[in-house]
Amino acid sequence: MILAIALVLVLAIVGIYVAIKFPQRAVSAALALVIFGSIAFHFLTPWWWTEIASNWGAMDDTIILTFWVTGSVFCAVCLFMSYCVWKFRYNKDRKAEYEPENSKLEWGLTIFTTIGVCALLAPGLIVWDKYVDPPEDAFRIEVMAQQWYWNFRLPGEDGILGLSDFDNIDEDNTFGINLDDPNGLDDILIEGDDLHILKDRSIKLNLRSIDVLHNFYVPQFRAKMDMVPGMITTYWFTPIRTGEFEILCAEYCGTSHYAMRGWVSVDEEADYKEWLSEQTTFGEMMSSLGKSNDTKLALNINGEK
């Protein structure tokens, strides 16, 4: 606040000084000051992105690249305009230049702009290609969103998430896990509590929602994807530093959207194992609810394990 006010004040004082000293030039000076003020703000701002905690540093790099390319065009166009206003003020004894078209100049600018656009697009698409192509061995975690909190499901020792179905969802089986899929028995359920993940292990999130759109967003991870009821969406990332990070819902989801927060903790291996050992599996939960018979029956039918 103080910085912003100080910056505005300094610019205002310079502007008023110029306006008094050169009243004819105040407009172009003001335009130039807007540009210089913007540049100053950009380099002095304390509001900048938070330290990254995932492998998506390339996203930050493409933002910086875009900043340089587009920022220079912005400054060049606006300062050129400011110069024109300075230089070509109205004089009733003078006539403006008469040149309806200049195809050389127009084509030159077209090609220049096209090159600039390609320079932005190509690196962007290369990173996007990585983003939509999760590594085969990524550890799968299911995130289940509902108004207005987060649930998580981790595969057990088999590394496979059990199948689930919307119709199975009831108050005991909040994830709708298929009772006759043995892979689901050792799944670890975390309902309304913090998620822990292992540092340096790639994670592919399977995103689900049971009511409206949500979006699993952790500013430090940079990545985002909407969660859509009726389908599973995904994205992947690799956490690269330990810490506790806040999860924010980034797709408007109703009155308490702003309060739909959670926590994810990136742990070293020892801490992670300790946390993991304290969690309950789906199978344990079912037996504690007295549904073990059903489960066993289902397993017998399938004839596995």
Added chain:
Amino acid sequence: MSADSYEDVASGKNDIIPALEVPPQDLYHAKSFLTRWIFSQDAKIIGIQYALVAVSVGLVALVLSWMMRLQLAFPELVPFLGPAQYYQFVTMHGMIMVVYLLTALFLGGFGNYLIPLMVGARDMVFPYLNMVSFWTYLLAVLVLVASFFVPGGPTGAGWTLYPPQAITSGTPGGDGLGIVLMLVSLSIFVIGFTMGGLNYVITILQARTRGMTLMRMPLTIWGIFTATVLALFAFPALIVSCIMMTLDSLLGTSFFMPAIIEFGEQSEHSGGSPILFQHLFWFFGHPEVYIVALPAFGIVSDLISVHARKNIFGYRMMVWAIVIIGALSFVVWAHHMYVSGMNPWFGFFFATTTLIIAVPTALKVYNWVITLWRGNIRLTIPMLFSLAFIVTFVNGGITGLFLGNVIVDVPLSDTYFVVAHFHMVMGIAPVLVIFGAIYHWFPLITGRFLHEGMGKFHFWVTFLGSYLIYFPMHYLGFVGVPRRYYEMYESPFMTTSTVSLNQFITIAAITVGLTQIVFLYNIITSAKFGKKANRNPWEACSLEWQTADVPPTHGNFGAELPIVYRWAYDFSVPGAKDDYIPQNVAPSEVPGAKVEKT
């Protein structure tokens, strides 16, 4: 053309007048006060009616934005504002500003006033339909406003109205009348717009005066024309999605509704696709951006040219850029949906198309500033607003290159970066053009100038103030602050507290908003007591300034329609006595003028 010898020009041999293609139409002559001013069929009156309604409802949206800004910066000042009201205000602010203010003002307001005058027609081709269009628009506005007074209040679904939340009980107005009235109001708006839009397109294509070829039309008309064509193609997607969502909400169909659990109970819906709605919405929504932007592009081209006393640079390229932008705007819609869960391979396609659209847009910007080069620039208030438009538009345009590039969009989408971007590019930039246009055409509409001192005050506070609102707001997005948050709290990801910046933005927003009172006061007093304007006070070339009476009366051009001999940009032609030659001046009247383009 420049090869014509002096004698040929002076003899009038080159004053070619094309034959009359369409016979003159019979005008409806109003007989009473009611039919002249209220149920008017005169496009000029209808344009003013559109503008008054649009501005009135826009002021409501402005006050709503103050409430939101106060909640974000000084929540203790608005204790009555809960999350439900906050989201309702967000929604109504957005929808009013985009559809009911900007679209209606540019096309209904400026379109109606300027199209017949600038193409040299006596009126729109369907004056009665034009009147019905306005009253349908007014009905849409009234239905929208009525939703403030129904139980549960207006919808708080966000202006994008994404299902399922838009019609479920977790959203304010979602299970009541709020959302239904919004959908009905939008449908009525589309119906009203279609009547007006067909009128604008057909008038431009069929009722141009003799000699007014398409490539002689002022860019204002090209902008409005292309925007109207876009709207006629885009609005059907909106109206069908509104009808389908109304059915989902009232009859329990499942166009957009999958099976969901609404507070513990399975809903009766199943099998619908929320993403289908987003495709339909943005198939309308992205062209909508250009429906607002293209008329602004056109108008600002004319303002710059007139007040710089120089022809618009690269007219043909400007026309084709408008048309190409319009066409491309139909194949970029899913850049609003990069993280919606649609097939991620679409990202490649839509990022490419989106960045391609930057090329014709950038060319327009270059041509505006090149027009200033070696011009003879009058720093009138319309010119000031045009310069400010270029700064804000370029700023907002380049942030579009961030968001259009799919991978850069991932960290920035749904943050304040997006909010800052679209306010800069389709909020502030077009509004600055609207202000410039009002200062420019006010002498035509009323015969008087707006007060210069008040105008300058209004300009500087509006331009610098709104820049101070939205420029720093981008950095909130870099921090990662999500949009549509009623309350942010201090979260550890914010390495610097955002409270002070939010307070600064709110103070700037309220200042800019209050300054509009000066503008309104200026309009009201100047209409009655302003400095009298001569005929064609800005010495412009286009036809609307060449009418027999100022302000133009019913039928626009007196006994005879003007005949057009040249484009609308013959400024500072070498050899001519004045620094402008109006479109209806025959070559024989300006011998010696070395015209290169007609």
